[in-house]
Amino acid sequence: MTAKCKGIVFDFNGVLLFDSHLNERAWRQFAISVCGRDLTAEEILVHMHGRSNKSFIEYLLQREVSLAECNEYSEQKETMYRAMCLDEGAGFCLSPGAQQLLDILAAKKIPMTIGTSAGKNNLLFYFKHLNLGNWFTMDEIVYDDGTLPCKPEPDVYIKAARKLRLRPEQCIVVEDSLSGIQAAAKAQIGKIIRIGNRMDDVKFAEGGLQFETITTLAELDSATHFAV
Structure with a gap:
């Protein structure tokens, strides 16, 4: 880890x-x-x-x-x-620190994608209104197309790692939900980062789940977490 x-x-x-x-x-x-x-x-x-x-x-x-x-x-x-x-x-905009982090990762050419339970229509909506095309393409994203078991099964994150041409243990996953953290753990992701209130960590740590908690993406330091 x-x-x-x-x-x-x-x-x-x-x-x-x-x-x-x-x-x-x-x-x-x-x-x-x-x-x-x-x-x-x-x-x-x-x-x-x-x-x-x-x-x-x-x-x-x-x-x-x-x-x-x-x-x-x-x-x-x-x-x-x-x-x-x-x-x-x-108020309908990317979360605090998201745009800046995505720009930094793109500039450093760090492979990145999205692994989400959202469906295609919502993703198209986000591409239109949140300018996701600045950093991603639909082909790179793993979303709910009805073919994969949902979180907490690991399939979404295993497939996302493949999209990046990396092994799961070479990837970071950033999650906010219990089922998502469980999915990342089952996929043997290298590092799991939870976004949320640190006071809630105990609710998410059941079963020995290991993760780091941040409150916004502005706290995620690319120099600390990535080998470039």
Whole structure:
């Protein structure tokens, strides 16, 4: 865990974009509309954050859903979410320190990509409104296309490392969710960095998970973490 790494994989929601409050609000509205009930804080932490839409929809409905049904429910929720993003106005922007860090990594030619549970429509939305094309292409990003098991399974981060032409142990993963940290650990990622409140570390350290905590990407020092 102390060796310097060669590449980095960012989760998106909650890492490059601080939008957890919007995702939570949209899912809560969805749950009330479709299931007739609100979500608990534990459900949001354990079952929502970092999970695919299909996984959470099946949890809410307590049954399996077809691809067509999943797509319909997902778009219902994501339409609400994207409207909430735009309602934020200038507040809908990359997280503190993100643009500066991405510029530094690009200038140093450090391989980087995104490994996210977001779907393609949301990613296209982010490319349009957050200028992700300055640093990434869609082909480089691992997203929820329905072919990979969702976090906490390691597949997203194993595939992301392959996209960078690196081994998982040569990569850093930056995550905010428990399921994402578990996925990175299962993938044997070289270093895991959690974004969040350090007071919450104990909630994320169950099962011996090892990670470093920062509050924003402005705290991530490329010279400290990368072999260049």
